[in-house]
Amino acid sequence: MDTKGGDNAFTAKSVHQNTSEPMYSGALSFMRRKYTRDLTGIDVAVTGIPFDLATSSRPGTRLGPQGVRRASVNLAWAPHFPSGRDIFGELAVIDYGDMVIDPGYPHKIPEMIEDHARDIVSSGAKMLTIGGDHFISYPILKAHAEKYGKGISLIQFDAHSDTWEDDGDRIDHGTMFWHAAKNGIVDAAKSIQVGIRTHNESTHGYNILYGPDVQAMSIDQIVAKIKDVVGDNHAYITFDIDGLDPCYAPGTGTPVLGGLTSHQAVSILRGLAGGINLIGSDVVEVSPPYDVSDITSLAGATIAWEMLNIHAVNRKP
């Protein structure tokens, strides 16, 4: 162990530098990555959006980025499992820090999130966002559509469809994928929702693997289905942590029984590595105040790590 090192988030000389500092000490950053807003040559920028004003039930996801960062340092010492891949040797990944949210001006926040996303996405770096409630995915998707074009394939892990219809002006974490499909930002026919287990009569054209479907299928079948729907289209993964069963993710606002196991989640994401054209991703709805032993924060951190693995596999040397 390098006992002279420490606080890699601020002392790292290179974005590829790893650290052996213990998980219980040092300045926190996502996976001990260098904390910087310099996007030059960066493959993936991890950023937090501590926003939970669109939450319909229990709040607390404004603390999600902090929780996921804290849990992530427990993963920072080892190569990727089971590939053994040195992800941070291959990929230039930074912690871009959190977006500053002023809760006093709620109606300005969606546009500010879009601006924040545009700053990252326009640089060419891939954006990996830690939420925040699920509403944040909508302005982030808008910024991605500006860069990559409309008709993005959404791969959504979730207990809820988030496609409820509203009057068009709500800041709501249950309606944004209806907006995204209606506006053409997302191509619902080339998108898939995985793990849905709440009733919504209208699918709005999204392909859906309901919770019971997931349990009846093998990992390979699920991965094949997702790849079949998405093809080589630009793909964006949004992982609502309530896609996991509450026993794997108790720390969230609207838990629903009968969800994915953490094994299913990481296995599906590993199966997608090398098989989809991933342009961005997020992990949302982690609510540390409702968490137990950081289970949910650790799930969020590990899922984000698997998203980085997909980027690493996709990156052509």
Ligand SMILES: [Mn+2]
């Ligand atoms: Mn959701």
